[in-house]
Amino acid sequence: MRIQHNVTALNVHRNLTGNNSSVAKNLEKLSSGYKINRAGDDAAGLAISEKMRAQITGLDQAVQNADDGISLVQTVEGAATEVHSMLNRMMELSVQSANGTYTAEERTMMDQEMQQLKTEVSRIGNTTTFNGIRLFPNGNPGGTKEAFMTTYGLTVDLKNRTCEVDYIDRAGAVSAGGGTGSARAAATLADKIATEYFPNAISQILTAFPTLETAIGADKIGMELHIGNIDGKGGTLAYAQFSFYATGKPGSMLIKVDSSDFNDASISGADAQKLESTIAHELMHSVMQYTMTDQMSGRGGAEKFPEWFTEGTAQLSGGGFPTNWNAELAQIANNLTSAADTSQDTAIGNYLKKYTVAGRPYGHGYLASAYIGYLANGGGAVTGSNIAAGMDQIFGEIINNNSKLYDAISKHTGGKINSLSSLEQLFRQPDADLVKFVRELAFASKNGAGSVITSSLSDASMIGNTVSGNQAFYVTDVATKPTGSGIASTTGIQLMVGSDNMADNIINVELYQMNPDSLGLADTNVADQESALSAIDEVNDAIDQLSSIRSYYGALQNRLEHTISNLSNTVENLTASESRIRDTDMAKAMMEYTRNSILVQSSQAMLAQANQQPSSVLQLLSA
Numbered sequence: 111m112r113i114q115h116n117v118t119a120l121n122v123h124r125n126l127t128g129n130n131s132s133v134a135k136n137l138e139k140l141s142s143g144y145k146i147n148r149a150g151d152d153a154a155g156l157a158i159s160e161k162m163r164a165q166i167t168g169l170d171q172a173v174q175n176a177d178d179g180i181s182l183v184q185t186v187e188g189a190a191t192e193v194h195s196m197l198n199r200m201m202e203l204s205v206q207s208a209n210g211t212y213t214a215e216e217r218t219m220m221d222q223e224m225q226q227l228k229t230e231v232s233r234i235g236n237t238t239t240f241n242g243i244r245l246f247p248n249g250n251p252g253g254t255k256e257a258f259m260t261t262y263g264l265t266v267d268l269k270n271r272t273c274e275v276d277y278i279d280r281a282g283a284v285s286a287g288g289g290t291g292s293a294r295a296a297a298t299l300a301d302k303i304a305t306e307y308f309p310n311a312i313s314q315i316l317t318a319f320p321t322l323e324t325a326i327g328a329d330k331i332g333m334e335l336h337i338g339n340i341d342g343k344g345g346t347l348a349y350a351q352f353s354f355y356a357t358g359k360p361g362s363m364l365i366k367v368d369s370s371d372f373n374d375a376s377i378s379g380a381d382a383q384k385l386e387s388t389i390a391h392e393l394m395h396s397v398m399q400y401t402m403t404d405q406m407s408g409r410g411g412a413e414k415f416p417e418w419f420t421e422g423t424a425q426l427s428g429g430g431f432p433t434n435w436n437a438e439l440a441q442i443a444n445n446l447t448s449a450a451d452t453s454q455d456t457a458i459g460n461y462l463k464k465y466t467v468a469g470r471p472y473g474h475g476y477l478a479s480a481y482i483g484y485l486a487n488g489g490g491a492v493t494g495s496n497i498a499a500g501m502d503q504i505f506g507e508i509i510n511n512n513s514k515l516y517d518a519i520s521k522h523t524g525g526k527i528n529s530l531s532s533l534e535q536l537f538r539q540p541d542a543d544l545v546k547f548v549r550e551l552a553f554a555s556k557n558g559a560g561s562v563i564t565s566s567l568s569d570a571s572m573i574g575n576t577v578s579g580n581q582a583f584y585v586t587d588v589a590t591k592p593t594g595s596g597i598a599s600t601t602g603i604q605l606m607v608g609s610d611n612m613a614d615n616i617i618n619v620e621l622y623q624m625n626p627d628s629l630g631l632a633d634t635n636v637a638d639q640e641s642a643l644s645a646i647d648e649v650n651d652a653i654d655q656l657s658s659i660r661s662y663y664g665a666l667q668n669r670l671e672h673t674i675s676n677l678s679n680t681v682e683n684l685t686a687s688e689s690r691i692r693d694t695d696m697a698k699a700m701m702e703y704t705r706n707s708i709l710v711q712s713s714q715a716m717l718a719q720a721n722q723q724p725s726s727v728l729q730l731l732s733a
């Protein structure tokens with residue numbers, strides 16, 4: 111028997127302390143509703159729970175983002191709906207004015223309403239915003255800038271002639287104020303262009319016009335390919351610039367591709383051919399500027415080709431033949447053949463000078479160059495091959511013999527085109543009364559490639575011939591160029607609909623232009639009966655274009671609704687799983703609390719008994 115250490119009491123006290131701690135934890139769980147209140151409660155469970163909580167919180171915000179996206183889309187669609195109503199009224203006015211029962215004064219009054227409606231279309235496009243963000247990028251809105259980041263350095267060979275692509279830039283961002291474009295999409299698009307589309311574009315040019323290869327010679331041409339937002343979806347596809355330096359130094363070629371029109375690296379088929387043809391078209395401008403600028407006038411200096419010639423030639427290199435080009439060129443050829451020699455210029459002008467886009471004689475420029483090629487190759491059957499061969503003869507004449515443009519054309523067309531300056535003047539001064547097939551020219555322009563085309567990928571097709579044979583242009587080296595920073599985040603209309611930094615969690619909301627120019631109504635009027643008849647077709651085309659835009663936004667809204675449904679389902683199931691890990695099972699916790707409470711009371715009673723055990727020693731002492 112010992113009195114210095116009451117081991118029994120110590121044991122009971124330890125159990126009492128443990129039971130008190132268990133009761134305290136039971137009370138904490140019951141009062142908080144959580145079975146994990148600190149890392150010590152369940153370290154692994156806490157880590158899993160916190161990760162799930164972060165995902166749930168992010169997904170909840172993603173649902174809100176998608177809801178905001180629906181609101182934005184509904185704002186755009188609402189504005190487009192109002193424009194649609196105005197287009198319907200324009201159609202009514204066009205049909206009314208086309209009727210022969212109205213006087214010129216009455217048609218003037220109808221045209222006043224038509225012009226007011228067009229002005230309102232522009233106003234809606236310029237002022238419709240969502241949270242301060244312009245929803246129709248008519249041109250480059252205030253604050254919008256192209257942002258590029260250098261990613262590649264390329265070395266390429268052009269049939270044993272070096273042509274260095276100094277770098278390819280791909281879109282990083284556009285600043286607040288509108289615009290579209292995905293940095294990730296543009297990045298992958300840059301890869302595709304570097305290895306596929308760019309080489310194919312060069313191949314198209316050399317296949318159509320092999321004498322251009324001679325013109326390039328052994329020079330090294332500095333080249334840059336920029337991919338970024340130019341003016342939003344549905345506007346400029348691409349454009350080329352060429353800079354001349356001091357004598358002895360090569361020029362610098364710059365091609366810019368609008369990522370908002372080509373922002374999917376998986377595009378294929380007709381869309382891929384369209385991108386290749388767009389690049390080929392713009393490269394053609396630069397190559398012609400580089401090789402033949404001094405020779406075109408015979409005087410040297412910074413002269414330029416007539417715009418109708420360069421546009422038409424570039425169109426041919428890009429394969430942009432309309433479906434009825436054979437009949438159109440045959441019609442032109444027949445008319446010119448039957449006309450007197452003194453009226454050749456007038457005859458060409460009568461048929462080709464009307465259709466313009468942004469002030470440029472685009473469609474008829476294509477037909478004019480095609481016809482020149484047709485004549486240069488001896489006339490006869492109108493085929494794509496003899497047109498290309500004829501144009502190549504003219505290029506060869508300029509390159510090999512230092513001929514000026516007029517002399518080369520005159521020589522290879524047998525003198526049929528004998529007044530280049532007056533011909534160019536006719537092209538630059540359109541006369542609405544002389545045109546007989548505007549619709550055909552409009553069709554040719556819409557289905558081509560180049561900087562003045564306003565069709566979007568979703569509703570335009572590329573008509574052309576597949577390039578076959580060995581490519582003359584190929585990439586020999588691709589080296590990543592250090593930049594020191596990642597791709598800049600975009601502030602355009604991109605919806606984050608996930609909790610992870612993944613490209614698939616970003617939904618791009620494409621922005622379309624909304625103004626008379628983009629709808630093809632810039633010159634539409636009903637001031638006379640002939641204009642009213644043309645206006646019917648023009649307004650019909652605008653209605654079709656706007657219907658396509660509204661269809662896109664409607665489909666996008668449906669997509670966002672499905673996105674919200676999927677996100678909500680994910681949140682629900684993640685929350686259920688996180689709840690099983692972290693939340694208190696109240697029934698079980700109450701059962702444990704009752705048990706531990708009884709044990710505490712029992713421990714207290716037994717501690718009293720254990721404390722009395724040493725008192726039995728007093729009986730021995732008293733004995």
